[in-house]
Amino acid sequence: MTSSVVELREVKVERDGRTVLDIQHLQLELGKTLTVIGPNGAGKSTLLRVVGLLERPTHGTVFHHGEATGDGKQDLILRRRLAVVMQRPFMRNASTWDNVATGLKFRGIGGSEAKRRVGDWLDRLGIAHLADRNARELSGGEAQRASLARGLVLEPDLLLLDEPFAALDEPTRLALHDDLRNILQKVQTATLFVTHNRIEAQTLSDELAVLMDGNVRQAGSSYDVFYRPNSEEVATFVGMENIFSAHIIEQSGGLAAARVGRAEITLVGSWQQGDYVLLGLRPETVQIEPVKGEHTRLGSTNRLQGRITAIMPFGGQARVIINCGFPLVSIVTQQSLMAMRATPGMSVLATFQTAALHIIDRSRQRVTLTPTSRPDTSKP
Amino acid sequence: MTSSVVELREVKVERDGRTVLDIQHLQLELGKTLTVIGPNGAGKSTLLRVVGLLERPTHGTVFHHGEATGDGKQDLILRRRLAVVMQRPFMRNASTWDNVATGLKFRGIGGSEAKRRVGDWLDRLGIAHLADRNARELSGGEAQRASLARGLVLEPDLLLLDEPFAALDEPTRLALHDDLRNILQKVQTATLFVTHNRIEAQTLSDELAVLMDGNVRQAGSSYDVFYRPNSEEVATFVGMENIFSAHIIEQSGGLAAARVGRAEITLVGSWQQGDYVLLGLRPETVQIEPVKGEHTRLGSTNRLQGRITAIMPFGGQARVIINCGFPLVSIVTQQSLMAMRATPGMSVLATFQTAALHIIDRSRQRVTLTPTSRPDTSKP
Amino acid sequence: MELIWNGIVQAFKLIFHLDSELMNILWVTIRVSGTATLVSLLLGVPLGALLGTWRFPGRSAALSIIHTGMGAPPVVVGLFVMIMLWRSGPLGGLNFLYTPWAMILAQTIIAFPIITGFSMAAVAQIDPQLRQQLLGLGASRIQALRAVVQEARLPLLTAIMAGFGGAISEVGAVMMVGGNIKGETRVLTTATVLESGKGEFGTAIALSVILLLLVFGVIVGLTVLQQRNRIT
Amino acid sequence: MELIWNGIVQAFKLIFHLDSELMNILWVTIRVSGTATLVSLLLGVPLGALLGTWRFPGRSAALSIIHTGMGAPPVVVGLFVMIMLWRSGPLGGLNFLYTPWAMILAQTIIAFPIITGFSMAAVAQIDPQLRQQLLGLGASRIQALRAVVQEARLPLLTAIMAGFGGAISEVGAVMMVGGNIKGETRVLTTATVLESGKGEFGTAIALSVILLLLVFGVIVGLTVLQQRNRIT
Amino acid sequence: GSARETDVILATTTSTNDSGLLDVLIPDFESISEFNIKPIAVGTGKALAMAERGEADVLLVHAPTAEKVLVESGVIKRRSLVMHNFFQVVGPENDPAHVAIAVSATNALKAISETDTLFISRGDDSGTHKMELALWQAAGITPKGSRYQESGQGMGATLRIASEKSAYTLTDYGTYLALKENLDLTPLLGEDRSLLNIYSVLELDGDRFNNVNSAGGKDFAEYLLSPRAQRLIETFGVDKYGEPLFILDAGTSESELVR
Numbered sequence A, B: 001m002t003s004s005v006v007e008l009r010e011v012k013v014e015r016d017g018r019t020v021l022d023i024q025h026l027q028l029e030l031g032k033t034l035t036v037i038g039p040n041g042a043g044k045s046t047l048l049r050v051v052g053l054l055e056r057p058t059h060g061t062v063f064h065h066g067e068a069t070g071d072g073k074q075d076l077i078l079r080r081r082l083a084v085v086m087q088r089p090f091m092r093n094a095s096t097w098d099n100v101a102t103g104l105k106f107r108g109i110g111g112s113e114a115k116r117r118v119g120d121w122l123d124r125l126g127i128a129h130l131a132d133r134n135a136r137e138l139s140g141g142e143a144q145r146a147s148l149a150r151g152l153v154l155e156p157d158l159l160l161l162d163e164p165f166a167a168l169d170e171p172t173r174l175a176l177h178d179d180l181r182n183i184l185q186k187v188q189t190a191t192l193f194v195t196h197n198r199i200e201a202q203t204l205s206d207e208l209a210v211l212m213d214g215n216v217r218q219a220g221s222s223y224d225v226f227y228r229p230n231s232e233e234v235a236t237f238v239g240m241e242n243i244f245s246a247h248i249i250e251q252s253g254g255l256a257a258a259r260v261g262r263a264e265i266t267l268v269g270s271w272q273q274g275d276y277v278l279l280g281l282r283p284e285t286v287q288i289e290p291v292k293g294e295h296t297r298l299g300s301t302n303r304l305q306g307r308i309t310a311i312m313p314f315g316g317q318a319r320v321i322i323n324c325g326f327p328l329v330s331i332v333t334q335q336s337l338m339a340m341r342a343t344p345g346m347s348v349l350a351t352f353q354t355a356a357l358h359i360i361d362r363s364r365q366r367v368t369l370t371p372t373s374r375p376d377t378s379k380p
Numbered sequence C, D: 001m002e003l004i005w006n007g008i009v010q011a012f013k014l015i016f017h018l019d020s021e022l023m024n025i026l027w028v029t030i031r032v033s034g035t036a037t038l039v040s041l042l043l044g045v046p047l048g049a050l051l052g053t054w055r056f057p058g059r060s061a062a063l064s065i066i067h068t069g070m071g072a073p074p075v076v077v078g079l080f081v082m083i084m085l086w087r088s089g090p091l092g093g094l095n096f097l098y099t100p101w102a103m104i105l106a107q108t109i110i111a112f113p114i115i116t117g118f119s120m121a122a123v124a125q126i127d128p129q130l131r132q133q134l135l136g137l138g139a140s141r142i143q144a145l146r147a148v149v150q151e152a153r154l155p156l157l158t159a160i161m162a163g164f165g166g167a168i169s170e171v172g173a174v175m176m177v178g179g180n181i182k183g184e185t186r187v188l189t190t191a192t193v194l195e196s197g198k199g200e201f202g203t204a205i206a207l208s209v210i211l212l213l214l215v216f217g218v219i220v221g222l223t224v225l226q227q228r229n230r231i232t
Numbered sequence E: 001g002s003a004r005e006t007d008v009i010l011a012t013t014t015s016t017n018d019s020g021l022l023d024v025l026i027p028d029f030e031s032i033s034e035f036n037i038k039p040i041a042v043g044t045g046k047a048l049a050m051a052e053r054g055e056a057d058v059l060l061v062h063a064p065t066a067e068k069v070l071v072e073s074g075v076i077k078r079r080s081l082v083m084h085n086f087f088q089v090v091g092p093e094n095d096p097a098h099v100a101i102a103v104s105a106t107n108a109l110k111a112i113s114e115t116d117t118l119f120i121s122r123g124d125d126s127g128t129h130k131m132e133l134a135l136w137q138a139a140g141i142t143p144k145g146s147r148y149q150e151s152g153q154g155m156g157a158t159l160r161i162a163s164e165k166s167a168y169t170l171t172d173y174g175t176y177l178a179l180k181e182n183l184d185l186t187p188l189l190g191e192d193r194s195l196l197n198i199y200s201v202l203e204l205d206g207d208r209f210n211n212v213n214s215a216g217g218k219d220f221a222e223y224l225l226s227p228r229a230q231r232l233i234e235t236f237g238v239d240k241y242g243e244p245l246f247i248l249d250a251g252t253s254e255s256e257l258v259r
């Protein structure tokens, strides 16, 4: 067995009689990073607090390094091996330097050792010039950097990060991703990382868990979760905005023809005629083109005719809603929109690769998260 | 003249003798949304507080609706026409409902009117079920929603939003973008919007200002700022990670050949031989392919040979650093990496369209932000 | 020890018999200390809130004066008030000396700095950004002040308790300016001193117990109020 | 009014002549009230911090008792302490009555609930999430408590001032248990009462002024300390 | 501050202490004795209650009737007269009840009760209060109503109240002399046999209590009666008020005085 740093068994947290967290099983190993994503109020911060021994679960047990926790004295020793960076950067009314040194001081680390480590992390997070400033006067992002430095300076066995980059500017965020991934790989730390940022979620770790209403809805590699979601909710949450149920009408070799509303599409795989399958499609994989030419069946590209109902800006691109009997969302560049002179009401063909269709397989639903028993999720 | 809601003239804010904000001129009009981006500590929140009459500038004057502010009594009337949503959701120790109703109460709006409006906004932000809960017990994202609702419920003439979506989950964030844009367009509000999210910055408004070290470094349409940055700093900040200086060696028709380090590239435009130009290139426009075939000069596609020095995950994609004499960053899909069996040390061709090269024109630097006198920045 | 036990028993006897002298003393006590606390509250909480949120030159001197007031000995207060209220004194015309008004005045001078000082400390502890957020939602300065005071209601209640405690428990000043006149200005503390001076330790203890019960009752009442208001 | 003015003049005369009796009274005052404040501090701040952060059944009852203690009249405290310390009382063996020890005991009983109650209120006002964050950085429970107390240093200082003020300004209890013995247990307040009883209003006012100056000095000292510590 | 064999607790009345006499006598005593006197100034009632419980070693008080009760009960081993002076009826200068021309104290009280003038009683069970009550009784009057107020305080405060309210009151001479400068009160009646104010020293019976320092008490009592102390008492007040405050009584019996 690998060395498990944290293990949760049948952990439940209740508040005012409501269950806000309900984890069957969760395990975290040395050198691994588990990213937790989920909607607001899903229980992510609660999970973090429970894992960090800051809050006792109503039921169940939290194991650290194989030992059951819950004994005050023992817990302190275990807490000294971890570091929590909370969602909000709560700063002591003291200088930034003192704030970052707080955890070291608790551990009796002072002198040149503390000076070196604190100085180092202030530098890495670009806040060395703020060392002498009262931390209560820092800007939102500066405070979050200080909060992050305060945790990282401890070089813990277990690192618990609750949206640590939410207030950072993008260049810093990017630089920190690279930095942090390198550090975490080098220093054999187990990390639990909560984020709302989809790119971040896929960047910082391979393992991902989706928490919803206090339950782990899906767990696996980030590819697994983002490209093979096991339920409509997860699919929607990870950005598969287009979800529809298809009725297989014909099977031919590795391809099948299916009916979605009044439209017909091609999908990959072997199916029984009459089967119903749930399909997910990311809007960025849907292109639009002017209506022209023939409609080919069972090809590698699906073409659905529809009418544009709305065009909305999305970053440098645009989100286009097309009514093909059912609404289909597409994200396209401004350029291609201009080239087509697309306007609401216009008839267009929405096209997407057959390979871009994801089958949402509810049978893969599972609630425990044990890396060792995880189904094989090798990437394509 | 259009009706200016806010105007700042030669406003300076000093703290402990340091200038944290220095705005020559800034004007905000009814029905328009100005987005402010900039690194942490740039002074964005300070700007917001000054505009919101929460802080008096050390020098200069803030005008609201054409009137100079600074008189306590008059300021209250003006403050009643605006709403500030601060970066951190400071909640009163009261129910969520009461928190959202706070501003209405200050204005003496109660009864069924308040009930309708508060209920409406709680609904829109998906926190109606939290109405009776103490707002101090809300999760990070829930609190931010409440904070946003608290401002929007006031339906102000001037809306000041400081990173209001930072803690929201992505689906909610997306939905709110659309919602908010629609609302702001409908209800003739002037909006000042601070964000770190690049997509958000381009989605919510056309006008954008880049604040750095307290100064407006660039202002204009979001296309202008993101695709025609006027300095290295701005370029880097908006994501043009590749910036290099090119030496024109040959001009032929609308194309020019230039030397970058030891490599040679083609660019669009008319130049004098011997000119130096500063170029910016977004990593997502750089592709990589195996080394093969001929190297064509003065084509629409630039091809630079180099060696991969690092591959880092980036969301579902990967960031690849290629050494072509100078480092070049490319963002490519995992699939294309796999197809090439790319590994660090491997020789590759980095390719990018000539049209993807942006010329950074320092002569366009400007520090005032007056929408009416903005240079024409029609999109391509 | 036996003395204390007997005193407690006597206290309950006095209470249950609705002893008319005791009832009068109780009534004067509650009226005087209640009024003094109320006046101190109405003046002290706004002033404290203002001092806690508004930075101005000389603020720290003002605070030192308030804090000194918190430590001003009641006997000193009593002495000064008495001299002021003497017939020959500057406020002699009011004819307040040896009336409950004089006692209210003295107790207000004692309770006011306590309530002001602690209101100040309570309000200063609230994040100034909350106040900014409230102003940004359209609060007038007064509305913001009121809201900030509401945020600090827990320590403020403690301040009120301390102010009331300081007023009702005080004896030196009310003795001097009230005169401890039976049926008019005799309160629980002065009665306790009197009985103890007479060597009537049993009665003194009985009065002490009644005084403690009164304070306890008021405090439990305020605490319940505070608990109920915790989540509005 | 003239009386007050003469008193002030006399106060400065006494101070500048280093009047030996005054010096003795000052020394006893400072020793007794200083010790009582210190003891109350050492006991009250940790207890208050604990009550402010730790929720347990019966906490609200404990708070009510502390709050009642804040309002417990010094005369009552004096009476009970006296009875305890009597030769025939349970603590008679200590032979503390009519010594500074008895006064320290009484003043501690008076200052302790004040300091505890306000420490509680001050610490309870600190966001509980800050404490969680500190624990999450490896603080032991005691380290976290200490850090939280440090956060509340502003209102805590006010609490200390109030505790010291309560102790030094008290007269009923120290009179009873100290006996106001010249050269031994006479402090500024009891001396003031004595002089005022003798009709020596000038001296009484002089002593009052000196007492106020002493309190003011201590408070200005503490305030300076607080200002200096604002940004550590 | 631990137990000292030499400590002697002297329970005395506020008026004795306020007069300043003890500030003269105690240092003198301590200069010739190994004992250390701790004077505790309390109300007469409390002083007697302290004696009853053995909380004092020696008493200097002025409430003959109550003192005799203690002597009879055996708490007090010896009671000796030290000195005396006279109580005074004082009141506003215009003297609406014409107390100044009253033939006796009882007549004066009768006169006061018949006019519309306030009388302030100490009401604190002190020696002065007991005397006042005895006088009312002798006059056959039960004082009550709004014109009879009880201050429940010491002599000084009571005089102050009487002065402020233009009322009559009964006071010991020493306190009146000390305070009269700041009072609008005139001495109207004194030197009446019935207004005798007798101070006695009371020694506790050491055999009845565990911790009473009866040797120290005895030593101090004997000192008060000694010529050395009597000389100090005899001249006390002369320099300040131009007349002595107390008249010597050492060796005199009470019956001699009253007659």
Ligand SMILES: Nc1ncnc2c1ncn2[C@@H]1O[C@H](COP(=O)(O)OP(=O)(O)OP(=O)(O)O)[C@@H](O)[C@H]1O
Residues within 6 Å of the ligand: A137, A138, A139, A140, A141, A142, A143, A167, B015, B016, B018, B020, B038, B039, B040, B041, B042, B043, B044, B045, B046, B047, B087
């Ligand atoms: N009291 C103060 N004394 C000195 N500097 C201060 C004070 N308060 C704020 N600052 C500094 O002013 C600068 C601007 O702060 P501001 O909050 O406006 O930044 P911001 O652009 O909103 O940053 P962020 O993206 O991190 O929220 C920061 O560097 C901050 O540290």
Ligand SMILES: Nc1ncnc2c1ncn2[C@@H]1O[C@H](COP(=O)(O)OP(=O)(O)OP(=O)(O)O)[C@@H](O)[C@H]1O
Residues within 6 Å of the ligand: A015, A016, A018, A020, A038, A039, A040, A041, A042, A043, A044, A045, A046, A047, A087, B137, B138, B139, B140, B141, B142, B143, B167
């Ligand atoms: N004291 C409480 N009583 C009742 N419910 C509570 C209490 N505290 C928190 N909750 C609820 O518990 C749920 C989980 O909260 P948690 O902070 O773990 O969410 P989260 O997943 O971190 O959300 P976010 O993304 O917004 O930070 C939320 O719905 C929150 O409102």
Ligand SMILES: [Mg+2]
Residues within 6 Å of the ligand: A044, A045, A046, A087, A162, B139, B140, B141
């Ligand atoms: Mg959270």
Ligand SMILES: [Mg+2]
Residues within 6 Å of the ligand: A139, A140, A141, B044, B045, B046, B087, B162
């Ligand atoms: Mg900010």
